[in-house]
Amino acid sequence: MISIDNVSKHYGSFQVLTDCTTQVKKGEVIVVCGPSGSGKSTLIKCVNGLEPFQAGAITVDGISVGDPKTNLSKLRSRVGMVFQHFELFPHMSITDNLSIAQEKVLGRSKDEARAKGLKLLERVGLKAHAEKFPGQLSGGQQQRVAIARALCMDPICMLFDEPTSALDPEMINEVLDVMVELAQEGMTMMCVTHEMGFARKVANRVIFMDKGLIVEDDSKDAFFGAPRSERARQFLAKILQH
Amino acid sequence: MYDFDWSSIPGALPFLWDGMKISLEITVTAVIFGIVWGTLLAMLRLSPVKPLAWFAAGYVNLFRSIPLVMVLLWFFLIVPQLLRSFFNLDPNTDVRLTSAMIGFALFESAYYSEIIRAGIQSVPKGQVAAASALGMSYSQAMRLVVLPQAFRNMVPLLLTQAIVLFQDTSLVYMSALADFFGAAYKVGDRDGRLVELLLFAGVVYFLICFAASQLVRRYQKKLNAHVAH
Numbered sequence A: 001m002i003s004i005d006n007v008s009k010h011y012g013s014f015q016v017l018t019d020c021t022t023q024v025k026k027g028e029v030i031v032v033c034g035p036s037g038s039g040k041s042t043l044i045k046c047v048n049g050l051e052p053f054q055a056g057a058i059t060v061d062g063i064s065v066g067d068p069k070t071n072l073s074k075l076r077s078r079v080g081m082v083f084q085h086f087e088l089f090p091h092m093s094i095t096d097n098l099s100i101a102q103e104k105v106l107g108r109s110k111d112e113a114r115a116k117g118l119k120l121l122e123r124v125g126l127k128a129h130a131e132k133f134p135g136q137l138s139g140g141q142q143q144r145v146a147i148a149r150a151l152c153m154d155p156i157c158m159l160f161d162e163p164t165s166a167l168d169p170e171m172i173n174e175v176l177d178v179m180v181e182l183a184q185e186g187m188t189m190m191c192v193t194h195e196m197g198f199a200r201k202v203a204n205r206v207i208f209m210d211k212g213l214i215v216e217d218d219s220k221d222a223f224f225g226a227p228r229s230e231r232a233r234q235f236l237a238k239i240l241q242h
Numbered sequence B: 001m002y003d004f005d006w007s008s009i010p011g012a013l014p015f016l017w018d019g020m021k022i023s024l025e026i027t028v029t030a031v032i033f034g035i036v037w038g039t040l041l042a043m044l045r046l047s048p049v050k051p052l053a054w055f056a057a058g059y060v061n062l063f064r065s066i067p068l069v070m071v072l073l074w075f076f077l078i079v080p081q082l083l084r085s086f087f088n089l090d091p092n093t094d095v096r097l098t099s100a101m102i103g104f105a106l107f108e109s110a111y112y113s114e115i116i117r118a119g120i121q122s123v124p125k126g127q128v129a130a131a132s133a134l135g136m137s138y139s140q141a142m143r144l145v146v147l148p149q150a151f152r153n154m155v156p157l158l159l160t161q162a163i164v165l166f167q168d169t170s171l172v173y174m175s176a177l178a179d180f181f182g183a184a185y186k187v188g189d190r191d192g193r194l195v196e197l198l199l200f201a202g203v204v205y206f207l208i209c210f211a212a213s214q215l216v217r218r219y220q221k222k223l224n225a226h227v228a229h
């Protein structure tokens, strides 16, 4: 479904990604972790072309992301993305947040978009809040709306960039529960997260990045059992202490 | 002691009111045109296409570096001729009002574009990323996500600029156009009561602008409360 081949990216002389290679098969859940500044966000943003890259190739569902002839907007409309800071549109009601791209990008009718939005809002347990504005919801609720907004587009895969790291601890689980359910239903997912409980529960593979390199790309059991690199061992020891 | 005599004002009120209508007409067209053209300029200036950005930057800097009086003077000298020859108008058609409107609109759009550019930049980058991630094109992201938020934040500044503009419209008196200030001046001159008429005009300008800025402040408070929410 997603194939990343020798991707490199630099800002001026600063190398952010170096020869990153990995694959995500249909229905797989991949967790990406690593220290701050290691390039996790950059890598995941390269997948839907939000960040350009200078070398290598990425294909999503057989479509090349780096090819200038690719209709990136169309590709992005099929790849869901969830951000650390939710990025709901604060000037629109929850209903409008859910329907705007369905109408303007997919060309669905207002009624169809609304109905779909309500269905997904119900799925993340927030149907009662349909007419509120994002500012009136808690962080956890906003992130669940953001997931519903992405799902409204019927994505072929989902990208998550630290979806719980801006949340108060008591709200993390309500978001993880939605993500676990999604994974169990067979959604293809690439998640940047340090929630190792989530990784243990649903991940097929764990990728560990450091300084722009993919240092480990292993099955969940191998990764948690005995990480190959010293850096990953230290990293795991540190975050599992918490 | 100077003997005030206000008796010429009541009879002149209809004429003054006509002047006020001209002042308001110029203000409103310049605000509307200024915001539309200013938004375009702001978007050009933020565009990755360098020549477009340069054009917008040049336009804005040019108009912001020339005194308004001079811009208007040029417009009163040149634009009437242009309009006449361009639209084949009768030489006696009065195009001073149109010239004034065009002059103010072009001048003000430079200021509006700076306000709008700051407004666009005040919207977090993540909003564009989220809109793009949903498959929106750049122009859809601008139109549906960025500009509505930018304008909501900018309304107080845009209105404050409109108040300044309303005061500046008094400069058209130099083309002998009877805006509110010009009308007051004419009446005062005719009746030899310039001091009274100019005092009266000053009080009216003050009341309108003061009331308008109070409204802007009220709106600003409401906006802040909403954002803090």
Ligand SMILES: Nc1ncnc2c1ncn2[C@@H]1O[C@H](COP(=O)(O)OP(=O)(O)OP(=O)(O)O)[C@@H](O)[C@H]1O
Residues within 6 Å of the ligand: A011, A014, A016, A034, A035, A036, A037, A038, A039, A040, A041, A042, A043
């Ligand atoms: N626009 C930019 N210009 C220059 N350097 C950048 C830019 N964006 C990111 N970087 C750098 O690239 C590196 C990788 O950033 P990235 O956001 O991908 O890291 P990350 O692994 O997601 O970290 P975090 O856990 O803090 O989110 C960082 O060192 C960052 O400073």
Ligand SMILES: [Mg+2]
Residues within 6 Å of the ligand: A040, A041, A042, A161, A162
């Ligand atoms: Mg990051």
